[in-house]
Amino acid sequence: RASNYRNWYQGTFRTEQIDPLFKMIPELVISGSLHPDAWYNTDNPYYQVNAYEDCKAMREMTVYVRRKYNVDLTTEFDLGRPEGVDFTLYHPMIWHQGWNRKTPVDPMKIPSYFMTGGDAFFWGSEELSVIGKFFGHSATLEAEINRDHADIPGGLKSFATRTLPWYFLNRHLRLTFNGDTAFYSVGVITLYQGIMVIKSGDDLLMYGKDVFIPALWKPGREIIAYSGKGYRDHMWKLPEDWSGVNRVDLYEIRLEGLKPLQSGLKVSGDRWIKLTLAADQGITIVPAGTMPDEHVQSIPSGSVQFIGSDLHTKGNWKGNYGAKGFIIIGDEQNLEQGTKIRFINGEDHIWEKEARNIQALQRASNDSRIAAGRSHGLHEIVELEFEDGREHMVSLYFLDWDRSGRWAVVDVIDTKSRKLLHSFNLTGFKQGEYLKYRVRGKIAFRITNVWTQRYQDSPDAVFSGIFIDE
Numbered sequence: 001r002a003s004n005y006r007n008w009y010q011g012t013f014r015t016e017q018i019d020p021l022f023k024m025i026p027e028l029v030i031s032g033s034l035h036p037d038a039w040y041n042t043d044n045p046y047y048q049v050n051a052y053e054d055c056k057a058m059r060e061m062t063v064y065v066r067r068k069y070n071v072d073l074t075t076e077f078d079l080g081r082p083e084g085v086d087f088t089l090y091h092p093m094i095w096h097q098g099w100n101r102k103t104p105v106d107p108m109k110i111p112s113y114f115m116t117g118g119d120a121f122f123w124g125s126e127e128l129s130v131i132g133k134f135f136g137h138s139a140t141l142e143a144e145i146n147r148d149h150a151d152i153p154g155g156l157k158s159f160a161t162r163t164l165p166w167y168f169l170n171r172h173l174r175l176t177f178n179g180d181t182a183f184y185s186v187g188v189i190t191l192y193q194g195i196m197v198i199k200s201g202d203d204l205l206m207y208g209k210d211v212f213i214p215a216l217w218k219p220g221r222e223i224i225a226y227s228g229k230g231y232r233d234h235m236w237k238l239p240e241d242w243s244g245v246n247r248v249d250l251y252e253i254r255l256e257g258l259k260p261l262q263s264g265l266k267v268s269g270d271r272w273i274k275l276t277l278a279a280d281q282g283i284t285i286v287p288a289g290t291m292p293d294e295h296v297q298s299i300p301s302g303s304v305q306f307i308g309s310d311l312h313t314k315g316n317w318k319g320n321y322g323a324k325g326f327i328i329i330g331d332e333q334n335l336e337q338g339t340k341i342r343f344i345n346g347e348d349h350i351w352e353k354e355a356r357n358i359q360a361l362q363r364a365s366n367d368s369r370i371a372a373g374r375s376h377g378l379h380e381i382v383e384l385e386f387e388d389g390r391e392h393m394v395s396l397y398f399l400d401w402d403r404s405g406r407w408a409v410v411d412v413i414d415t416k417s418r419k420l421l422h423s424f425n426l427t428g429f430k431q432g433e434y435l436k437y438r439v440r441g442k443i444a445f446r447i448t449n450v451w452t453q454r455y456q457d458s459p460d461a462v463f464s465g466i467f468i469d470e
Helices: 004-009 012-024 027-031 051-069 130-135 142-147 155-169
Strands: 174-177 181-184 188-192 196-200 203-207 210-214 223-227 231-237 247-254 257-266 272-277 281-287 302-310 325-328 333-335 339-344 347-355 369-376 379-386 391-398 407-414 420-427 433-449 461-463 465-469
Touching: 004 012, 004 051, 012 027, 012 051, 130 181, 130 188, 142 155, 155 196, 155 203, 155 210, 155 223, 210 231, 223 272, 272 281, 302 391, 302 407, 302 420, 333 339, 369 379, 379 391, 379 461, 391 407, 391 461, 420 433, 433 461
Parallel strands: none
Antiparallel strands: 174 181, 181 188, 188 196, 196 203, 203 210, 210 223, 223 281, 231 272, 247 257, 247 281, 302 433, 325 333, 325 465, 339 379, 347 369, 369 461, 379 433, 391 433, 391 465, 407 420, 407 433
């Protein structure tokens, strides 16, 4: 194995490998991702380089490529790392996600947008890990393409029963997991009964190799249905946002593209449709008259501009923030008409009702202070919408009151496309810190607790207040 440490610190990685590669294939920048397969760390006793130093060099390489080319490096698996080392927040995807029985990835500590991947089977077996059973894993299609790169036999099955549910589940927040059931936002749950089962409320979305799941990457309403063994006259219920759709069109998913299958299928009763599928058949379902393969430009739900952070004001927000509205966690809120804020995940937690330290936020109606926050062990979302079409200043206050060494990533997301608009790595906020943005329309703040093998001290993702100004 080559020494990553020597490769990085001697400069050969930059001058003889990566930079020439991107010069030769500039299209790599467009892809946003580069996959060095079988990329291992190694020690080198001859040069007195240990595994920890080699891993540090690998992280430096990853940062270099991301900063210079805006491209993520991925890898095959987190294999053979020294104790206390992982690549969370460095490698967003690993090819084999579930290989390690001894130290598997914890899906309630590391969300999919920090590290995701395919093949969540334990290494060398057909046994699924917890990730594969309850949180989904994407299809790599490696075996299918190797079998026949032209026809890709089994490719539709792998896509429909792995990638489709994996994508759907990862568009929702993970709430809790009790070992038997994983609970997601908006009422989605997964169970494993020898087969994967997904429900949205009382509605069945997946039962083993039969799926009926929204294609959430599409800008319009579209559902993909697939059956492994086939069925006749099976009833499926359309999602709530299909209310008012009286008829749907069906298209068969073929290797060469979509083929019209049935037009104007009636939607009966309370959003129910009746389907008949052959074995290994997949279809896409759209409202009647919609073209599923037509490129539709998604209109952004809102816009954001990051202004900066404030480490000086601390809890003294009065006269500095909140002239047009505020929410003080554990105290009061006052929002103007046309301003909507919705919390997804998390619960209010009060450290001290009558706090004296200046880092605690002032209460709205008197001169006392409160140390409180809304928190979740993994992640939470604040959806914010301004209906007036104007731009507003929005400031979020973060406080690590009990000095637990909290570490959070604060993302701003377009609520329609789920596109990442801005990201901030937040550490060392025990003195209190405001993050300030100019916002228009509807956006979502996603606050994620950072837990890695390298750093396990941060207990939760927490924020203490939201303030609106002109």
